[in-house]
Amino acid sequence: MTGHAVVIAGGGPAGMMLAAELALAKVDVVLLEQRPDHGLAGSRAGGMHARTIEVLEQRGVADRFLEQGNTVQVATFGTAVLDMSDFPSRHPYTLGLFQNEIERIMAGWLTELPVQVRYGREVTGFTQDDSGVDVHLADGETLRAQYLVGCDGGRSLIRKLAGIDFPGWEATRSNLIAEVELNEPELGLRHDAFGVQAIGPIERGFRVVLTEPELRTGEASMDDLRAALVRVYGSDFGVHGPVWISRFTDATRQAAAYRSGRVLLAGDAAHIHYPAGGQGLSLGVQDAVNLGWKLAQVVKGTSPERLLDTYFAERHPVTARALRYTMAQTELQRRDDRVQALVEVLADVAPMDEPRRHLAGLISGLDIHYDLGEGHPLLGRRMPDVDLGDGRRVFELLHDARPVLLNFGEPGLRPEAVDATYAGEWELPVLGVVSAPSAVLVRPDGYVAWVGDGTDTGLDDALSAWFG
Numbered sequence: 001m002t003g004h005a006v007v008i009a010g011g012g013p014a015g016m017m018l019a020a021e022l023a024l025a026k027v028d029v030v031l032l033e034q035r036p037d038h039g040l041a042g043s044r045a046g047g048m049h050a051r052t053i054e055v056l057e058q059r060g061v062a063d064r065f066l067e068q069g070n071t072v073q074v075a076t077f078g079t080a081v082l083d084m085s086d087f088p089s090r091h092p093y094t095l096g097l098f099q100n101e102i103e104r105i106m107a108g109w110l111t112e113l114p115v116q117v118r119y120g121r122e123v124t125g126f127t128q129d130d131s132g133v134d135v136h137l138a139d140g141e142t143l144r145a146q147y148l149v150g151c152d153g154g155r156s157l158i159r160k161l162a163g164i165d166f167p168g169w170e171a172t173r174s175n176l177i178a179e180v181e182l183n184e185p186e187l188g189l190r191h192d193a194f195g196v197q198a199i200g201p202i203e204r205g206f207r208v209v210l211t212e213p214e215l216r217t218g219e220a221s222m223d224d225l226r227a228a229l230v231r232v233y234g235s236d237f238g239v240h241g242p243v244w245i246s247r248f249t250d251a252t253r254q255a256a257a258y259r260s261g262r263v264l265l266a267g268d269a270a271h272i273h274y275p276a277g278g279q280g281l282s283l284g285v286q287d288a289v290n291l292g293w294k295l296a297q298v299v300k301g302t303s304p305e306r307l308l309d310t311y312f313a314e315r316h317p318v319t320a321r322a323l324r325y326t327m328a329q330t331e332l333q334r335r336d337d338r339v340q341a342l343v344e345v346l347a348d349v350a351p352m353d354e355p356r357r358h359l360a361g362l363i364s365g366l367d368i369h370y371d372l373g374e375g376h377p378l379l380g381r382r383m384p385d386v387d388l389g390d391g392r393r394v395f396e397l398l399h400d401a402r403p404v405l406l407n408f409g410e411p412g413l414r415p416e417a418v419d420a421t422y423a424g425e426w427e428l429p430v431l432g433v434v435s436a437p438s439a440v441l442v443r444p445d446g447y448v449a450w451v452g453d454g455t456d457t458g459l460d461d462a463l464s465a466w467f468g
Contacts, residue, residue, distance in 0.1 A: 004030045005299045007135050007145040009123045009158050011035070013099070014267025014284030015151030016106040020059070021292025023113040024401035027299050030116040030143065037119055046098045050084065051365030051382065052282040053091040055289050058398040058446050062091070064105050069097030075363040076277070078332040078343045080350035082360040088427040089366055090385055098202070099281065123152070125161060128262050146299055149264045156269035162260040168253030169327070174216045175248055176228055181205045181241035186233055191335040197232045204243060220247040250274035250330050252323050258312040266291055271319050276329035277363060279322045286365065290315050293401055293444035302468040314370045325362055357430050366429035376451035377434040383442045384428070389421030394442070401444045403467055409438035413456060
């Protein structure tokens with residue numbers, strides 16, 4: 001039996017990001033992926049929102065993704081495009097990049113880190129005890145780990161076997177999605193009384209997304225796709241050469257717990273929703289970055305196991321809020337006369353400055369606020385990537401996924417502090433300009449755990465609580 005500190009089941013974006021975080025923390029991690037390689041990801045998800053790009057910037061790899069995608073202002077609510085260009089971020093936009101490219105870039109990054117990726121390995125079960133988890137594979141092999149993390153998607157076997165409830169809202173609609181060849185199709189996006197209908201070019205033919213007139217479940221076929229194309233467009237455009245065809249619904253669910261003993265969940269295994277607004281991939285990556293450093297510290301024994309409780313406490317309400325947005329956005333895709341009236345009213349209201357900032361902050365993830373108690377507005381929010389007086393930027397100090405104590409006051413606050421200067425205004429998304437801190441303790445995930453007021457009062461408590 002082979003032993004590891006952490007086994008991750010599922011090599012999508014959430015699983016790969018978590019593997020990278022653990023590797024940066026020098027934790028022994030193995031990533032199990034059922035597919036033979038990442039070339040089969042397809043183009044289901046497309047893009048990352050601003051905070052997720054910032055997270056990758058914190059690790060020094062954002063440029064790899066930005067070079068391959070297109071930056072656009074596509075944060076929307078109904079038909080209103082919410083311009084984020086005035087948000088105080090180096091990345092006030094959405095990155096358009098299909099999931100197959102995102103996974104390819106992430107897989108390349110993992111080859112530079114001490115991560116063991118094992119393709120073609122299917123997890124069939126596990127048993128856990130007080131000291132670890134035995135992870136059983138389809139080929140008969142068993143791996144021993146201190147912790148198992150299920151990043152195995154919305155139908156997560158890990159979640160089911162862990163006995164974690166998955167409450168939420170049942171499906172009300174279904175969609176077909178496919179990569180196929182078409183003969184002179186009608187390109188573009190349209191709405192009807194059922195939802196969204198779209199055909200767009202991709203590298204290998206065309207991507208088709210069609211809302212079905214009645215809720216259907218189960219596997220999708222070429223006959224289903226032909227019939228749907230004829231219903232919407234009056235032609236099947238000679239559809240042929242499918243790379244893949246799938247069906248998804250607007251079922252929305254969130255795990256009642258993100259942990260059961262030594263088994264944890266992240267990404268779609270912890271929450272599913274309709275893809276309106278493109279939240280899924282970003283939510284999963286941010287789950288991983290919140291969990292990774294905490295799990296690493298528990299594995300190393302520098303922090304008690306109760307630190308893992310903060311993963312659920314922080315990520316569950318943030319994700320629940322995002323799921324409510326996706327449900328609202330989903331309803332606005334149905335364009336019967338009554339919904340159209342609502343869409344037209346919102347098109348007037350949403351671009352107004354305050355609603356725009358509120359909605360764009362939610363969609364982008366830039367307004368995330370973890371409840372770390374009362375105090376300075378920075379407490380519990382992402383640390384701005386400000387230019388420091390020595391020529392460095394804050395995010396450069398986070399490349400190794402370690403905490404950083406920044407001292408903006410008189411030098412000599414603490415031996416471990418990085419003495420720094422910053423002459424600009426401290427501006428936060430949605431909130432605006434806030435008072436300048438004298439010092440900040442930044443967690444590895446980029447969120448502020450303590451803010452100084454000219455003294456180090458409370459710093460020892462923050463260091464003990466978060467970093468043992």
